[in-house]
């Protein structure tokens with residue numbers, strides 16, 4: 001049981017819930033690959049983790065680009081021999097009313113959140129099948145159910161749920177599970193970047209009346225990544241304080 005000696009690749013893990021998840025995995029004995037598009041943040045995260053004695057490498061890559069993803073997976077395999085756990089965490093939200101959104105807002109949101117998860121999963125799944133073991137964990141959002149001003153983001157995250165379900169069916173017999181976490185409001189830099197009036201409005205809709213923490217997400221990723229979690233496949237786990245119980 002556990003994840004000791006597993007190799008985990010976590011996208012967008014130089015910040016927020018990805019970074020917390022990477023730290024938790026390393027503390028539990030996994031080797032971790034810190035990916036992000038932001039080279040400076042990758043460098044500082046890797047330095048910080050090395051000082052803590054973790055087995056870690058950094059891989060700067062834009063996960064929406066196929067060649068960059070292949071190179072990143074190659075780097076991981078060269079450093080640690082394989083990838084056992086992939087957490088498709090990197091994401092962004094280009095929000096706004098439909099009349100104000102541009103074609104490039106749509107493309108960026110879909111390319112990073114959805115295409116990036118597909119490309120990373122595609123690049124690692126062959127290694128996982130060979131090893132007869134793999135855990136693919138996609139970070140979607142409660143917003144896949146729909147959110148006003150979130151047409152590209154909701155579409156991308158709904159696609160992430162579809163991707164998870166399709167991979168679960170295609171890869172399940174090979175010992176590779178695919179699951180999805182749908183976070184609600186979590187206190188990360190993404191949340192801090194929202195205008196204050198939006199943050200106040202969103203909190204009024206929160207059944208718990210408070211934000212979740214990056215630890216709430218790391219806990220759930222750890223549960224799904226565990227060697228013993230092999231019979232959980234194709235599921236969406238909400239970590240949203242009950243916000244998924246109503247729409248709008």
Ligand SMILES: NC(=O)c1ccc[n+]([C@@H]2O[C@H](COP(=O)([O-])OP(=O)(O)OC[C@H]3O[C@@H](n4cnc5c(N)ncnc54)[C@H](O)[C@@H]3O)[C@@H](O)[C@H]2O)c1
Nearest residue numbers: 012015016017036037062063090091141183185186188190
């Ligand atoms: N914070 C929330 O309330 C919340 C709620 C629901 C879902 N989510 C999802 O959780 C995930 C993590 O969000 P977070 O709040 O920790 O955000 P964050 O902004 O703290 O971290 C996201 C990281 O992804 C990186 N990234 C962006 N584009 C990239 C690319 N093309 N290639 C590689 N890395 C890239 C960013 O540089 C950043 O470091 C995202 O998928 C987000 O959509 C967040």
